[in-house]
Amino acid sequence: MVKIKTSSLNLHFGKNHVLKDINLEIEEKKVTAIIGPSGCGKSTLLRTFNRMNDFKDDLKISGSIMVGDQDIYLDKPDLSRLRAKVGMVFQKPNPFPKSIYRNVSFGLDIQGRYSRSQIQGIVEESLKAAWLWDEVKDRLHSPAMALSGGQQQRLCIARALANSPEVLLLDEPTSALDPQSTARIEELCLALKDQVSILIVTHNIAQAGRISDYTAFMYLGELVEFGKTAQIFTVPKDKRTEAYLTGVFG
Amino acid sequence: MNRDVYAKIGISALYAAVVCSVGFLILFITSIFLKGAGVLSFEFIFSGPRSAMTEGGIWPALVGTFWLSLLAVMVSVPIGILCAVWLFAYAKSSRLVSIIKICVNTLAGVPSIIYGLFGMAIFVNMLGLDVSLISGALTLAVLSLPIVINASYEALSSVSQDYMEASYALGASKRQSILRVLIPTALPGILTSVILVTGRVAGETAPIMFTAATFFNRQLPKSLSDEVMALPYHIFALMTEGTHAAKQGPIAYGSALILLLLVLSISSVSLIIRYRLRKKRQW
Numbered sequence: 001m002v003k004i005k006t007s008s009l010n011l012h013f014g015k016n017h018v019l020k021d022i023n024l025e026i027e028e029k030k031v032t033a034i035i036g037p038s039g040c041g042k043s044t045l046l047r048t049f050n051r052m053n054d055f056k057d058d059l060k061i062s063g064s065i066m067v068g069d070q071d072i073y074l075d076k077p078d079l080s081r082l083r084a085k086v087g088m089v090f091q092k093p094n095p096f097p098k099s100i101y102r103n104v105s106f107g108l109d110i111q112g113r114y115s116r117s118q119i120q121g122i123v124e125e126s127l128k129a130a131w132l133w134d135e136v137k138d139r140l141h142s143p144a145m146a147l148s149g150g151q152q153q154r155l156c157i158a159r160a161l162a163n164s165p166e167v168l169l170l171d172e173p174t175s176a177l178d179p180q181s182t183a184r185i186e187e188l189c190l191a192l193k194d195q196v197s198i199l200i201v202t203h204n205i206a207q208a209g210r211i212s213d214y215t216a217f218m219y220l221g222e223l224v225e226f227g228k229t230a231q232i233f234t235v236p237k238d239k240r241t242e243a244y245l246t247g248v249f250g
Numbered sequence: 251m252n253r254d255v256y257a258k259i260g261i262s263a264l265y266a267a268v269v270c271s272v273g274f275l276i277l278f279i280t281s282i283f284l285k286g287a288g289v290l291s292f293e294f295i296f297s298g299p300r301s302a303m304t305e306g307g308i309w310p311a312l313v314g315t316f317w318l319s320l321l322a323v324m325v326s327v328p329i330g331i332l333c334a335v336w337l338f339a340y341a342k343s344s345r346l347v348s349i350i351k352i353c354v355n356t357l358a359g360v361p362s363i364i365y366g367l368f369g370m371a372i373f374v375n376m377l378g379l380d381v382s383l384i385s386g387a388l389t390l391a392v393l394s395l396p397i398v399i400n401a402s403y404e405a406l407s408s409v410s411q412d413y414m415e416a417s418y419a420l421g422a423s424k425r426q427s428i429l430r431v432l433i434p435t436a437l438p439g440i441l442t443s444v445i446l447v448t449g450r451v452a453g454e455t456a457p458i459m460f461t462a463a464t465f466f467n468r469q470l471p472k473s474l475s476d477e478v479m480a481l482p483y484h485i486f487a488l489m490t491e492g493t494h495a496a497k498q499g500p501i502a503y504g505s506a507l508i509l510l511l512l513v514l515s516i517s518s519v520s521l522i523i524r525y526r527l528r529k530k531r532q533w
Contacts, residue, residue, distance in 0.1 A: 052419060084421035094412035097435055107420040110430065156416070163421060 003028040003167060003197040004049060009063035011044060013056055018044050020221040022063070026167075026214075031189055031198045033212035033229065035205060037249065040218040042201045046169050049199070050086040051079060067167065084111070087160030087196075091172040093152035095144035095159070100127075100136050103144045103155055107163040122162050129195070130158035131188055150181025157188065161196075168192065170200040174207065186211050205245060209233050217241045282510060286503030294504060299466065305497070308505050313470050314383075314478030315512075318462060319452040321387035321474075322394060327444050329391075330398025337399070338406040339428055351403075358396035363456040365393045370460040384474040386462020393457050394447045401447075405439025406432060438527035445520035449513045455482040465491065481509045 004026035011019035018041045026032050034042040047053045048065060051072060064071050072082055084107060095103045104123045108114045114122070123140075127133040132154045136147070144155055153173055160168060170189070174182040189198055189211050202208050208215055209229060216226040217238075225232060225241045236242045243249060293307055300306035341347045369389025379385045409432055417427040433440075455463075463483035471478045488502040 050419060052415070055418075080421040080423060082421075083419055088419040090412065090415065090419075092412060094410070094416045096413055096416065096431060106417070106422075106430070110420070110422045110426045159416075159420065 001028040002026065003068065004199075005064075005066040006048075007064045007066075009048070009065060010061070011041075011048065011053070012058075012060040014058040018221055019048070022223045024216060024223060024226060026197060026199060028197050029193055029195075030213040031193050031200060031211050032214040032216065033208035034199065034201045034216045034218060035203075035208050035244070036218035036224075037244065038203075041221045042218050043171055045218070046088075046171055046199060046201050049167065049169055050083050050088050052083075052088065054079075080110075084163035085165055086167045086169060087163055087165035088169040088171065089153070089156045089160055089173050092176050093149055093156055095147070095152050095155050097143065097145055099141045100144045100147070100155060101140040104158050104162050106159060122164075126158040126162040127155075129161050129192065130154045131184070131191075132158055148181070150177050150184060153177060153181065153185060154188065157185075157192075161192075165196055168196045168198045170198065172201055172203060175203060182207075217244060219244070279510070282503060282507050285500065286505070286507035289500045289504035290507065295508065299501075308481065308484060308501075308508065310467055310470055311479040311481045311484040311505065312508070314463070314467075314480040315452050315482070315509075317383055317471060318386050318390060318458060318478065318480055319448050321383070322390035322451050323444065323448050325388065325391035326394045326398050326447070330395050331402045331440060333395075333399050334402035334406055335428065335433070338403055339424070339432065354396045354399050358400065361456075362393060362454055363459075365389055365457040366460050368392070369457055374461055380475065381461060381464070381477050382475045383462055383471050383478050386458040386478070386480075387474075389457045389461045390451045390454060393454065394451050397447050397450065398443060401443030402436070402440045405436040405443065408439060409435045438524055441527075442520045442524045445516055445523065449516035449520075452516065453482055453509060453513050455480075455486050458483055459486075481505055481512070485509065 002025045004024070006022050006024045009019055009022040009024075010017070022045065034045060036042050044053060048061070049067065049072070053059050053061075061073060065073060067082070067086060070077055096106065098106075101123055102109075104126050105119050108119045108122060124133065127136060132151060135151060136155075144152065147155060153176075157168075157173075174185050177185065186207060189200065192198060193213075200208075200212065212229045214227065215229040215232045217224045217232065217236075217240075219240050225236060225238045227237075232241060233245060236245060295307055295312065296309050297307040298310050299308070337347055337350060341350070366389065369385060369392070373379045373385040373388050374381055379388075413431050413435055414427055417431040418424075422430065458480055462478055463480045464477035465479075465483075465487045467477060467479050469476075485502050485505045488498045488505070
């Protein structure tokens with residue numbers, strides 16, 4: 001099943017042509033890694049899937065992006081619902097300066113259609129799903145900022161999971177973390193793919209190799225190569241992919 | 251001369267500057283304390299002036315200052331915060347924002363006596379509120395408005411964009427993100443400025459001279475249209491219009507000491523609040 005499909009997606013920031021004719025099909029409940037050197041447009045691509053690029057004034061976008069059976073630009077979806085459905089975790093852990101509990105309940109609180117006990121249940125589930133429950137269950141109401149970096153990032157994942165998303169976008173989620181926390185988040189990704197389709201942008205080629213089922217390699221705004229990770233890492237079809245994977249440039 | 255000597259001279263100059271600044275503050279506080287402490291007593295604080303202001307206390311002035319400051323802050327703080335939120339989050343054109351900010355900064359630099367004249371022209375005469383508690387409070391509110399706007403804007407812009415991004419990514423609308431993330435995160439900063447503004451307002455004399463303050467009032471203010479006594483004006487009056495300098499001088503210093511303590515304690519409350527809220531939010 002295809003979860004996200006882009007057809008001739010072109011994106012400009014003013015005169016800057018950032019994404020060039022991207023055609024991509026993301027499989028449901030798989031981990032797809034987007035790799036490529038800095039400035040190749042991988043984060044921008046990720047942010048088109050939950051329309052987080054909308055805040056830039058000079059954004060121009062053409063082509064189509066289907067999430068499920070909805071064109072998320074042409075069908076003018078309710079952005080709140082879209083962003084609940086397509087959750088996002090950022091490079092730098094950014095929990096709110098609120099309690100752990102309030103961080104996770106945030107998405108539910110703003111929807112205003114859940115009862116207190118429902119929220120309580122979902123918070124617990126989400127923290128469990130993000131492997132944070134045991135570490136925080138005794139201090140749900142203490143500040144989230146007191147957690148370690150890795151815990152904060154898992155809290156951000158829990159916070160996104162509370163919206164029961166269909167897709168989870170991870171924008172270099174481990175680049176600010178130590179190796180142990182990184183390993184834990186990687187394992188978590190693997191565990192979560194039963195529930196959600198995961199897209200992960202990463203600078204870390206080895207990480208893409210470890211956790212992804214599919215890999216997309218981008219270079220200068222183009223999607224150079226896309227396929228099963230095993231295939232891309234062993235027999236890349238494009239010279240540029242091979243050069244990037246073997247560290248000729250980075 | 252070698253470099254060590256230069257360094258020593260430089261560092262001594264820095265020390266001297268620090269000693270000067272702190273020294274003046276200490277000198278200032280001790281001299282007011284020495285001159286004013288003599289008259290301090292329970293009665294001095296809790297009773298009104300008597301015998302042509304040569305005896306008695308400052309209670310009406312203290313109450314007057316309390317109401318003036320409270321009302322002024324109640325008016326200026328909501329308007330100031332809302333204005334800052336609009337400037338920060340809703341104003342579309344950056345040119346408009348900078349023009350408004352220039353206006354606000356100009357207002358912040360206007361001498362307080364001008365506010366006094368303005369208040370007299372607008373509130374006292376044009377709106378017919380007469381010399382009253384409400385005229386004075388409104389004048390003080392106008393005076394404190396630019397400070398509240400600037401400080402709130404500062405606090406809002408120091409909130410990391412990451413939080414707003416996280417909020418949008420969880421499906422929050424702009425309004426929800428502002429109400430639930432931006433303002434609560436900026437609140438410690440805003441609160442500090444509110445309290446500091448209260449201190450500033452409590453100590454102002456010129457804006458209330460023509461708009462609210464009266465030299466002597468046997469009664470405490472009962473309504474918004476009453477004239478009030480106020481601490482800073484009380485001091486001014488004792489020192490300029492008093493006829494019994496020997497008796498009124500110490501009372502003036504006592505009042506000054508109380509005013510100083512009041513403002514200092516307001517500032518320290520704001521420091522404590524800021525410290526506590528910051529500690530709560532540490533990484």
